[in-house]
Amino acid sequence: MEKRESLRGMQSASVRLRRRSRLSKSTIVIVGSGVVGMATGKGLKAKGHRVIFCDVAPDRVALLRGQGFPAIHTDELAGPEPDAYLISVPSPTVAGRVDVSFVKDAADAVGRAIACHRTWALVVVRSTVPPGTTEEVVLPTLELASGRRAGAGFGLCMNPEFLRAATAEQDFLHPRVVVIGAWDERSDHALRAIYAAWYGVPIISTSFRTAEAAKYVANLFNATKISFFNEMLRILAVAGADPAAAFAGAVQGGTGFWDQWYGTQCGAPYGGACLPKDTAAFLGFAEDLGFGDLMPILKATLRMNDEMAEAPSPVEAPAGIPQRRAV
Numbered sequence: 001m002e003k004r005e006s007l008r009g010m011q012s013a014s015v016r017l018r019r020r021s022r023l024s025k026s027t028i029v030i031v032g033s034g035v036v037g038m039a040t041g042k043g044l045k046a047k048g049h050r051v052i053f054c055d056v057a058p059d060r061v062a063l064l065r066g067q068g069f070p071a072i073h074t075d076e077l078a079g080p081e082p083d084a085y086l087i088s089v090p091s092p093t094v095a096g097r098v099d100v101s102f103v104k105d106a107a108d109a110v111g112r113a114i115a116c117h118r119t120w121a122l123v124v125v126r127s128t129v130p131p132g133t134t135e136e137v138v139l140p141t142l143e144l145a146s147g148r149r150a151g152a153g154f155g156l157c158m159n160p161e162f163l164r165a166a167t168a169e170q171d172f173l174h175p176r177v178v179v180i181g182a183w184d185e186r187s188d189h190a191l192r193a194i195y196a197a198w199y200g201v202p203i204i205s206t207s208f209r210t211a212e213a214a215k216y217v218a219n220l221f222n223a224t225k226i227s228f229f230n231e232m233l234r235i236l237a238v239a240g241a242d243p244a245a246a247f248a249g250a251v252q253g254g255t256g257f258w259d260q261w262y263g264t265q266c267g268a269p270y271g272g273a274c275l276p277k278d279t280a281a282f283l284g285f286a287e288d289l290g291f292g293d294l295m296p297i298l299k300a301t302l303r304m305n306d307e308m309a310e311a312p313s314p315v316e317a318p319a320g321i322p323q324r325r326a327v
């Protein structure tokens with residue numbers, strides 16, 4: 001009986017310990033303290049983590065210090081020995097290609113800091129980068145600069161940010177989902193522990209490439225949606241319809257607007273009684289008005305559907321691209 005009581009005592013102590021460690025407070029360095037970095041750092045601080053901002057721009061460091069935040073220049077990165085480095089530096093598009101040199105430079109600085117660590121540290125890519133960047137650019141740069149191997153020497157995650165610039169701080173504090181692409185289980189657990197205070201927010205654990213892709217899917221859909229409505233705005237004006245009223249009806253009546261999963265379980269062309277006939281008919285209608293050129297998205301939609309009808313399965317990935325989850 002006594003033994004059972006003491007076992008029960010030990011179990012509840014270990015549950016308490018587990019809970020406490022799940023909510024453990026980390027020291028986190030934000031590498032790149034712009035829109036995303038500031039919102040992230042302020043949000044993590046609000047949840048009880050110790051945050052140090054870091055930036056390559058001296059005026060940004062001065063601004064943050066002036067606001068009362070601990071802030072360091074990239075040259076001072078070797079000092080704090082935090083539990084995690086979150087990289088949120090720019091990834092601009094130059095001549096139609098993403099420039100990952102800022103991400104590589106930041107990874108190099110973080111790697112050199114990790115070389116001096118007495119303990120394991122987690123590195124998290126938060127910049128928007130194309131699939132493969134974390135594995136092919138960030139990981140080797142970190143390994144080279146730190147002299148350590150990913151996994152045993154340091155952890156690595158890709159954690160895209162879905163916030164909107166105008167409401168950055170609020171969006172970071174109230175995410176709808178957290179996506180974690182992780183190198184290994186330890187990295188995944190370490191980042192999940194940082195997000196432990198976000199009770200009830202779903203976390204998707206996946207590979208680097210899938211996490212990187214999730215952000216582009218979200219942004220490309222938003223861009224396409226806006227362009228689709230701009231296309232409809234132009235053609236409805238020509239057709240003598242009131243776009244605002246038509247959009248109000250469509251947004252409230254169309255399944256694709258109120259069912260967020262509609263159309264996302266893809267792999268086959270659209271079919272049924274209405275979509276094939278109405279898409280083709282509306283393009284014909286616009287062409288008869290002499291305004292077929294106003295509908296490039298509708299034309300692309302019809303082409304995409306024809307291609308899916310001919311070859312419904314996804315295109316094969318080139319050899320060498322892993323099709324797996326890392327965790």
Ligand SMILES: NC(=O)c1ccc[n+]([C@@H]2O[C@H](COP(=O)([O-])OP(=O)(O)OC[C@H]3O[C@@H](n4cnc5c(N)ncnc54)[C@H](O)[C@@H]3O)[C@@H](O)[C@H]2O)c1
Nearest residue numbers: 032033034035036055056057088089091106127128161165
């Ligand atoms: N702005 C948004 O709404 C938003 C939303 C989600 C994701 N993103 C992505 O997040 C990333 C950052 O975007 P942002 O809007 O915060 O950019 P930003 O330009 O506002 O901030 C980036 C900061 O990084 C600093 N920096 C550049 N190189 C550095 C280095 N080597 N070390 C340390 N600091 C460095 C810059 O001085 C700047 O202060 C980009 O990949 C972007 O696509 C942006």
